[in-house]
Amino acid sequence: MSTVLLLEQLLNGLQFGVMLFLMAAGLTLIFGVMGLINLAHGALYMIGAFAAATVAGLTGSFLLALVAALAAAAAAGALIELAVIRRLYGRDHLDQVLATFALILILSEGTRWLFGSFPLYLDVPPWLAGPVTLPGGIDYPRYRLAVIGVGLAVAAGLAWLIAGTRLGIRIRAGEADREMIAALGVDISRLYTLVFALGAALAGLAGALVGAIQSVQVGMGEPVLILAFVVIVIGGIGSIRGAFVGALLVGLTDTAGRVFLPVLMLPLVGAQQAATVGSALASVAIYVLMALVLIVRPAGLYGRV
């Protein structure tokens, strides 16, 4: 395997990881601040993609589509928080899982009712289409580079938000001691709505960015949701930094598994079986990674025990 191919796969892993981070950041933020397991996070990702596809279809502008995805997902998130999630904070995780699972079904069938059962069209904008030749002779899609850029910018923005702003202080305080910051006069219910909408907006952004190179269809969020949960468990639940490191680890491990395991299987099981066995093993690689991390650090890489 040549160095160029190796570097290209490294970029692919990075891009996949960055995309997962956008999903996982919202999920871990919501869990960290409110102690809520939100299975409907994947549905918000889907809402972002559908909003982007609709607006891109109407206006032809990809940037407007991204804005629409952020706005629609944040609005849906705020609405869901006010109508449903608010009643779940005091309950145990099983009730939360049940209620947010119901939300998945309602939002999925609602989307089908509005948009029909056939996938929507959303494409990469012309100014980001096609490959660009990187130093070293790697032809890499311009759009994927842009996704890496956006993801890193969001990560930096979130780090600044958490560490350097008043909202960030409240979020951290909310994680540490809910009753105390409520007693100090912070409007905790408004803070919760805000954090939920922020997490939803990140999921919506991920949905729109990914929708341009994947399929915009009902149920698109659930496979990503599972990966996002793996990411936050590896990173430590509630930690943005953990989500970032976890997402990159998962992205790189998954890509490396898909590329190398079939090759590694070749001498063991023969050419006939290598492709199937390698592929089967590659699909469990990230779960093996999760298990290994949990053996060494039961609370995840950056989790508090």
Next chain:
Amino acid sequence: MTVKGLMAAALVATMAVGAAAAAEDGLKVGMITTLSGGGAGLGIDVRDGFLLAVKQAGAPIAVIVEDDQQKPDIAVQLADKLIQAEQVDVMTGIIFSNIAMAVVPSAVVQGRLYLSPNAGPSQLAGAACDPNYFNVAWQNDNLHEAAGAYANSAGLANTFILAPNYPAGQDALTGFKRFYTGELAGELYTTLGQTDYAAEIAQIRASGADSVFFFLPGGMGISFLKQYSDSGVDMPVIGPAFSFDQGILQAVGAAALGVRNTSQWSPDLDNPTNAAFVESFQAEYGRLPSLYASQGFDTANLLISAMGKADFADRDAFRAALKEADFDSTRGAFRFNTNQHPIQDIYVREVIQDGDIFTNRIVATALRDHGDAYAADCPME
């Protein structure tokens, strides 16, 4: 999420006397198909094609439609309900092979006729074939075999092949290799439901292949094609019709233009039945029909043709009438093999843009009078 069974009342003759008399004059058909979840577009098209044929013929057929949600366990419950409570005569509708394998063997043992409008798993074509089971679509390997044959005739000699790692994916690559005589630049299995193919595309680029064959149904195919087209790799792509069908072409857009795909049907297939079907389907539902819609339409017309020839109560005569396949198929010549699976022509289509609409047109015939590789294992004659 359970969609309530809806009585599609095409029961012109039986309306006055009630459902109890349906078994006497007409037939009761139980349709289990996928109407929610990621595969819903397929089930909706099969259902709409089937109901259109029943409506056009004014046939005394009552259709009970149920949604299996793409889950075998739900489908098994629905089948029990249709057979025991509703006492249906004929069953049809299943899209996915794993669901067909869960439902069909037990339904045919209980004396129900099953007409498959889509799934054609190899087991049911070979040793487990059954006099009560008719496949009106294709055996699963057929379109992939045609793609292999087309690759040869197009002079492709070093193809990279990929499919998801599940039974139908493995059958797809086996089917392709059964007819393809060139070299393989690589063979890859992806995870079922995978949405990001950057790593695979990088391997394709590095492999030195001259073409790519892939079987990635539904959303997986949309993702792959968009990413492939954006990656700057420009070798020709071939695949079975499933990844290039009417339901998903609009979502893929220009990325699919020029792609060659194999199908037993195409909207421009030149015969009077098909022209009338395409026109009436558009008039009824406001969209172009897909491969699946044509299969649903043909399935209903096969059933209607048998009803005109034999009494359902005389089951042997009715089965014989079905086996004659004396109906005007949307795909032209159609007959049944000894295992009651189709013998038909399979075409090569090209994705074109017609105004705002992306669709397919036929460019060649890949295989003529093609049966399947499993008929020899079927004990029926």
